[in-house]
Amino acid sequence: MQTSFKALTLSYKHAPIAVREAVALNEIGCRNLLDKIKDFTQAQDVLVLSTCNRTEVYYASEHDYSKEIIKLIALEKGFIATTEIAPYFKHLTREQEAVQHLFQVALGLESQVVGDMQIMNQVKNAYQWASDANMVGPYLHRLLHTIFFTNKRVVNETAFKDGAASVSYATVELVEELTKNVENPKVLMLGVGEIGANVCDNFQKSTVRNITIANRTHHKAVELAQKCNAQAIYWENVWEAMASADVVISSVPGDCFFISKEVVERMGEQKPHFFVDLSMPRSIDSALAELENTHVYNVDNIKNRATEALETRLAAIPAVHQIVTEAMAEFQTWTREMSMSPALQQFKNRLEEIRQRELARYVKQLSGPEQELVETITKNILNKIVKMPALELKAACQRGESEALIEGLSALFNLEKSAELV
Numbered sequence: 001m002q003t004s005f006k007a008l009t010l011s012y013k014h015a016p017i018a019v020r021e022a023v024a025l026n027e028i029g030c031r032n033l034l035d036k037i038k039d040f041t042q043a044q045d046v047l048v049l050s051t052c053n054r055t056e057v058y059y060a061s062e063h064d065y066s067k068e069i070i071k072l073i074a075l076e077k078g079f080i081a082t083t084e085i086a087p088y089f090k091h092l093t094r095e096q097e098a099v100q101h102l103f104q105v106a107l108g109l110e111s112q113v114v115g116d117m118q119i120m121n122q123v124k125n126a127y128q129w130a131s132d133a134n135m136v137g138p139y140l141h142r143l144l145h146t147i148f149f150t151n152k153r154v155v156n157e158t159a160f161k162d163g164a165a166s167v168s169y170a171t172v173e174l175v176e177e178l179t180k181n182v183e184n185p186k187v188l189m190l191g192v193g194e195i196g197a198n199v200c201d202n203f204q205k206s207t208v209r210n211i212t213i214a215n216r217t218h219h220k221a222v223e224l225a226q227k228c229n230a231q232a233i234y235w236e237n238v239w240e241a242m243a244s245a246d247v248v249i250s251s252v253p254g255d256c257f258f259i260s261k262e263v264v265e266r267m268g269e270q271k272p273h274f275f276v277d278l279s280m281p282r283s284i285d286s287a288l289a290e291l292e293n294t295h296v297y298n299v300d301n302i303k304n305r306a307t308e309a310l311e312t313r314l315a316a317i318p319a320v321h322q323i324v325t326e327a328m329a330e331f332q333t334w335t336r337e338m339s340m341s342p343a344l345q346q347f348k349n350r351l352e353e354i355r356q357r358e359l360a361r362y363v364k365q366l367s368g369p370e371q372e373l374v375e376t377i378t379k380n381i382l383n384k385i386v387k388m389p390a391l392e393l394k395a396a397c398q399r400g401e402s403e404a405l406i407e408g409l410s411a412l413f414n415l416e417k418s419a420e421l422v
Contacts (some may be wrong), residue, residue, distance in 0.1 A: 002059055004062050004095060005059075006055045006058070006066075006095075006098050007058045008056060008058075008092075009057075010054065010055050010091055011056075011110070012299075013110075014088055017282070020052070021282055021373055022077065022079075022085060023073050023077060024050055024052070024280045025048065025073070025077075026050075026255075029050070029076055029325040030049075030126065031132070032076050033048050033072060034046060034129060034135055035133060037057070037059070037072060038135060039064045040062075043061045044060045045136065045140035046059045047059075047127065047135075047140060047144075048126060048130065049126045052278070052280035053299065056104070057073075058098065058190070060137070068226075070085065073085075096332075096371050099143065099348070102143070105119065107154060107160075107320065108148070109321075112150050112299070113170055113310075114165065115160050115161055115313040115316075117161065118166070118167065118194060120151055121194065137339070138372055139335070139338075146327055146331045149194070149327070150327040153323050153324055154171075158316040158319045158320055159312045159315070160316040162309065163312055163315070166198070166303065168195055168198035168199045168201070168202050169198050170248065170302045171276060171278065172199060172208070172303060175208055175249070175276065176207065176293075179208060179246055182246055185208055187208060187212065187246070187249065188212050188249070189212065189249050190238065190252050191215060191250060191279070192215045192224045195251045195278055200228040201228060201280070203230075211228065212232075213233070215232075239263070243267045243270040247273075248272045248275040249278065250278065251279050253281055254280075254281035254284075256333065258285065259284045259285060261285045261287040261290065264294070273293050274297070275297070276302075277297065277298045277299070284296055320377060344386065344390055348382070353383065355382055358373065
């Protein structure tokens with residue numbers, strides 16, 4: 001069982017938004033990177049996760065592929081030099097550290113808005129893409145399903161996921177604060193992906209209700225508008241609607257759509273005063289802030305104002321850490337049990353060789369029924385012999401002492417040494 005699990009991570013904790021958007025990958029980019037890693041490395045159990053806050057690659061290999069993976073990310077993004085982005089990546093080379101990091105990321109412990117629900121869906125999507133690329137082995141499969149089960153425990157046993165502390169809710173609160181002196185403020189929502197839909201849904205609980213939705217696929221905008229009591233417009237009318245809006249919120253990736261300073265400047269006095277960019281790469285020109293009475297906010301500027309919900313979640317963090325500790329211990333026990341399987345199989349094979357050799361010396365002297373009886377008896381004896389060390393090894397796994405027993409078993413019966421046994 002391969003346990004040399006590693007994580008290569010770049011996140012909002014150490015990288016500014018300009019760097020994060022330089023390496024951010026959409027679904028196609030993530031799938032392409034998986035294919036590149038498969039073609040140019042020997043890494044296994046590969047997971048590529050890219051959000052507005054982080055770009056990460058998890059993989060299993062005895063070899064350090066961090067430099068190669070950074071180069072492959074740069075290649076996928078269309079630039080060659082990696083000197084400017086490489087320092088922002090952190091490489092977690094110890095299995096326990098990498099596993100714990102994935103737990104914490106997936107559960108929302110590492111999110112800008114602690115406990116954010118969206119990240120779990122993003123991890124599940126990354127898992128599906130890795131599975132489609134045939135990059136998920138037994139180790140990663142077990143790890144992710146352990147994480148999914150742990151998330152259910154966190155939801156059921158703690159208040160960590162309670163309340164409305166999320167990026168989408170924080171966005172609504174920001175808009176409420178920005179427009180508190182504006183009568184019936186007009187909000188233009190661009191894009192109806194997961195985060196855009198969540199923002200629109202949260203506006204239903206807000207005093208800001210004049211929402212217009214635009215999306216390249218019009219029927220999706222219509223469906224969301226009907227659900228959220230908003231208005232849908234055709235994408236070709238975006239600029240006209242923008243000129244009459246007070247607030248523009250964009251969740252459309254900047255490589256598909258971009259609101260430039262020049263375009264907004266031409267709107268003159270009709271231009272919106274507030275722009276909120278939730279996309280990655282960014283789709284709103286930060287230079288808009290240079291225009292008079294114009295303000296630009298991005299995911300790094302959004303501060304969660306759901307104080308009560310946030311305090312509840314923060315108070316639940318110790319309980320979440322305890323659940324994670326229990327889940328990781330269970331997972332590590334499983335990995336140790338899997339690591340002993342090859343040794344047990346070799347042990348059984350060695351005993352089977354001895355059994356066959358001894359039977360061959362005497363079986364010709366026996367009748368047919370006697371041969372069958374001896375075959376049955378000796379097989380049963382062999383299975384009972386194997387069962388005893390198997391049970392002891394399993395108990396040793398629970399205690400974290402299996403490696404010494406495996407080495408002893410290998411030495412006693414001259415079993416082949418392999419990387420999987422230690």
